[in-house]
Amino acid sequence: MNIKWKHVSFAVLGASLLAVTSACTEEMETELEEEMDDGVTEDEGSAESDTEDDADDGDEAEEAGAIQIGVVGPMTGGFAAYGEKVEKGVELALSEVDHTFNGNEITTVVEDSQADAEQLMTRLDSLRDRNEVDIVIGPSTGDEGEAAASWAQNNEDTLIMPGYSAPEDMTMRDASDNLLRAGWTGSQTIFHFGKYVAEEMGHERIVMVGQDYAYPWDQAAGFKRGFFENGGEEVHTIWHPTDTLEFSAIMGELQGMADEYDAVLLNSGGADAIAFYEAWEQYGMDESYPQMLGGTNVADIPILEEVSDNFEGVYSSMHYSESLDHEENVEFRENYAEMHGEEADGIALQGYDTMRVILDALEETDGDTSDTAALSEAIRDMEVGDSPRGAFTFDEYGHAVQDIYIKRVDLVDGELQNEVVETYEEVSQFGPYEDYQDEYMAQPGNERDFPADTAEEYFEDLEEYFGEEYMNELEEGGIWE
C-alpha cells in the first residue's frame, strides 16, 4: 500500500473517531446544562434539595409542581435558524408570564435535532425518558416532521406541537390525537396564491424552480391546484437538489425558455434561495422575467436581510406578515426585538403562539401536564383571538385554521418588508377542499410530478379523484368563493 493512501485512510478513520467523540461531548454538554438547570429548580422549588446528581429530575419537577417543556429542533447547522427562532419565540411567551404558572416555575429543556430525523428520534426519546417531559415543542423541518408524526403515534402520553414543520400528513393522513399544530402546511399557505397569480396577476404559464424534497413538493401541489382551477395553463417545474451552490446552469435554462413563460416562481428557502437570487442578479434575469414569485419561505426576514433592494416586488404568501398593523403584532415585534436583538418573523411567531396555546390549555387542566387527552381536547376547542398573526382556531385534526396573506416585498424606509396586498380568511389545511376532505386524502400524496404540470392532465386526475360533483361545483364557481 502506498504511503499516500495511508494518509487518506487515516483521515477517514480520524473523521469517524472524531465524529463519535464530538457526539459524546455534545451529549455531555446538554447533560451538564440540564444539571445546572436542575440546580436552579431545586434551590427555588424544594427545600429538601437532593445532593445526589443522578436524582430523577422529572419526578422532582412534578413534586414541586414545576412544569418542564421540551423544545426540540435544529439548533446548529444550515437549518439552525428554524430551530433557534422557534425557541426564542417560546422564551418570549414564557417571559410574558414570568416563567411561572399558578406560582410554579416553568422551565424548558432544549435539544438539538440537527435537522436530522434520526437525531430527532433520539432526542425525543431522551426528553421522554431522561427528562420525563409531557409536552414537546418541535421539530422544525420537513423530514423531522414526518418522523415526529410516527413518533407521536407510538407515544400517546406525550403532547407534541411542531415548531415550524409543515408536511401536511402530520395532521392529515398520519394524524394522531396527541400531535397538534398551531402552524402551517406546505399547501395551506399557497392554495390561494395560485388563484391570485392566475386571476389577479393574469399569468398563465409559470416556471417553478424548487428544491427536490417533500416540503417544496407540497408547495408546488398547493400552488398548482389554485393556479389551474382558476385559469392557469402550465407550471413547468425544475427540481434541483438541496444545498445547490451554483445556479448558473438553471439560469441558462431559464433564459432559453423566457419567451414561453410569464414569470418564475422560486419554490425554495434558506441558503438555496439566496444563492438563486445571487445568480439571478448576476445574469440580469429581470430583463427576461420582469416578475418573480416566491414560495412561503422565500420572503423570510433572514433572506430579505441578505438580498439586494432589487428584490422589491416579489410576491409570496404566508399565514403571517410582519407588517400586519394590529396591536398584538406591533407589541409582539417590539418585545421580541427588545428581548433578542433581532427582527421577529413567521418562525419566531410560531414558537410564540405555540407556547401561548399550551399555557392556555394548562389553564383547563389546572397545570396538569400528564393528561394529554385533556390538553389535546382543550386545544382543539380553543379560539385564539390575540395572536400576532390574527385570529385562528383548530380543525378536527388539530391543525390551525387561519387567514392567509398574499404579500409583496416593498422597500419601506430603506428596508425590504412584506406588505399584505390580499387576505383570504379562515383557510384550513384542506384549503378550498374543506367539503371534500376524504377525496383529498384519498389521492396519492404530493410528489415531484403529482399533481401534473399542465392544466389538461391536472383536470383528468382531478375528475378521477374528486368525481363529477366536484367538477360541476368548480365550474359553477362554488369552490373558490
Added chain:
Amino acid sequence: MLITIVNGLTMASLLFIIAVGLNLSFALLRVANLAHGAFYLFGGYVGLSTMNYTDSWILAILVGGLVTGVLAFLLEFFLLRKVRGDNLRETLVTLSVAFILADLMIVIWGGNPRSIAYPEMLQGPVHLGGIVVPKLSVFIFIFAVVIGVLLWLLLNKTKIGMVIRAGVDDFEMVSALGTNIRFVFTAMFVVAGFLAGIVGVIGGSHLMMSPGDDWRILTYALLIIILGGMGSFGGSVIAALIMGFIYSFGSLYFPEFQLFLMFAPVALVLIFRPKGLFGRGLA
C-alpha cells in the same frame, strides 16, 4: 451549451484555488489538512465583516486571506509541530480545529446563510459573443489564471519553488542538504491558508455562505487532490476543470446524480491509477 461551459470554468476556477494550496501543503507536510474547508468559510466570514465595516471589497479579500493565513500559522506552529511525524495525530489535530472553527463561526456569525456584497462594477451580466456571462464569473476566471500563473512561476522559476518541489519528493534529503525545512513547511501551510481565505471571500460573493459549506468545500478539494494526484500542480488544474464541468453539466442534465458523477471518476482513478492522473506517488 456554451453557457454551461462558461459556468464550468467559473466553478473550476474557484475549486482550483482552493485545491491547489491544500494539495501543495498536503504533498509537502504529508498532512491532510482537514481544516482547509473551515479556513475557506472562516476567510469568507472575516471578509463579510470587513466588507460591512469598510465597504471595500478588495480590502475584504485581503483581510480575509491574511487573517486566515495567521490562523493557518497558529495551527501549524503551535499544534502541528507538536505532533510532527505521527500521521493519525496530525490529521486528528486538523480535524479538531475544523470542528472548533465550525462551532466558533456559528457563535460569531450565526447559522443563517449570508452573502458578501461586491462592487457595482462587477454586478450584472456582460454579453460575450452572443452569450450572457456574469461579470463576476469573468473576474473569478481571470483571478484564478493570475493566481495559477504566479504559483507556477513561484514553483518553477524560483529557488523557493525548487526547494518546495524537492521537498515534495524527499523532504529528508532536502533537510539534510541544509535547508530549514520546518520554515518551508510553515510557509507553505500559511500560503495554503491565505489562498483558502481569499477564495472564501470570493466564493462568499459568488455563491453564499452557510454552516456546513466548510465540509462541502473540503470534500471537493480532497476529490480534486485524489483525482489530480498529490503534489501535482498540473494535476490540480486538470482535476479542477473536470470537477467544474461535471458540476455544471451534471447540475443541468442530471441534478439528482451530481454526487455520483463527481465521485465516479475518483473511484475509477483510484482503481486504475491509484496515484492520481498526474501524481508521481511517494518512494
